[in-house]
Amino acid sequence: MELLKQRILTDGVVSSDNVLKVDTFLNHQVDVELLGAIAEEFERIFQDKPINKVFTIESSGIAVACFVAQRLGVPLVFAKKAQSVNLEGDVFATRIESYTHRRVFDVIVSKKYLSAEDHILIVDDFLANACALDGLIEIAEEAGAIIEGIGIVIEKGHQRGGAGLRERGYPLTSLAIIESMNAETGEIIFRS
C-alpha cells in the first residue's frame, strides 16, 4: 500500500536493525485518517470472505482493528493480556512472549466471544516474530473459529514470523513488508 509505505519512509525511525519506530502515526500517536485508508484497503482485500468478526490483541492492534471492523460492519473482539478481575468465567488462554516488552504475557479471550460459529479476520499493527499472532491463532483454533484472513499493517520481512505463517498456509496479507532496515543510515527497503 503506497500511502503507508510513503508514510513509513517519511516518519518511521530505524532505531536498531530490528526496531522500527512508527509511534508518530501508528502506535502511540495515531493518524486516524491513515488508519481509515488502511481499513479501506483491508476491506478491499477481504470483502469476499464471510467474515463476521475482527479479532486482535490489546493494545496497539485495537486502533486499526476498530476501523477495519467498522468498514466490514462486524464486531471487534480483542484478546486481553493478563487476568483482570472483571473477566471471569470460561476463557481461552495462552502465553505469548513480547519482543517489544521483553516479557511473557498471559493472553485470554472469553469463550462468549469466540466459537466454532465464527469466521474471523485477525488484524494487528506489526508482524515480526509472530509471537502475538501465534497466540491469537492458537486461541482461534482452540475455539474452532475459521480464520478467513490475517491482515497486518507492517511486516518485518527479515524476521521469521511472516514466512512461517505463509508456509503453514495461513491467508496472510501485510500492507507493507520491510525487506531490510539499516539503523546507521536509516534506510528502509520494502519487499516489492
Add this chain to the structure above:
Amino acid sequence: MELLKQRILTDGVVSSDNVLKVDTFLNHQVDVELLGAIAEEFERIFQDKPINKVFTIESSGIAVACFVAQRLGVPLVFAKKAQSVNLEGDVFATRIESYTHRRVFDVIVSKKYLSAEDHILIVDDFLANACALDGLIEIAEEAGAIIEGIGIVIEKGHQRGGAGLRERGYPLTSLAIIESMNAETGEIIFRS
C-alpha cells in the same frame, strides 16, 4: 445518551456492587456501530471547542477514542502503561492505581505528542475512582496542554471520581451515569 443506557440495561451485568461488566459491547467485544454513535454524540457536545487532539490511555479507552478522533478529524494519542523498549527519549510519566487490575502502573507519554500547543479532549470508557483520569490530567497539565473537555462513556456516579473532577472545575461529560447498582437483583439505576 438513551441508546447507550438501553444497551447497558440489556447487556450490562452487575457482578458486584462496584463492578459493572460491559464486555459484550465495550471493552472486550466491541460493538463498533454503537461506538460510532457514541463518537457522534461526543462530537455534538464538544464540536465548538478548538480541539486538536484526542487523548486516552491503553487499552480499553482506545476503541472509543479512535472513533471520536475520526469524527473530530484530529489525531489520537494514547498514554502507555509501563515502559516499552520502543519508546525512548523524553516522556511525561506518572503512576496510576488500577481498581480493575488491582495493581499500580507506570504511565508514560512521549513529549513529542503532547505540548502547550495542544487543546485536548480526554476520552475514556469508564470513570469510577478517576485514578486513570487523574493520571492523564496530571500528564496533560505537566505538558501545558489545555483540557477542552473530558468525555466518558460510563461513569459510576456512586464512586467518588466524577464528583471530585467536577468540583475541581474540569469540563466532564459522561454519556451514562450510574446512580446505583444492585448485584443481587441486577438492577441498574441511572442519574437523570
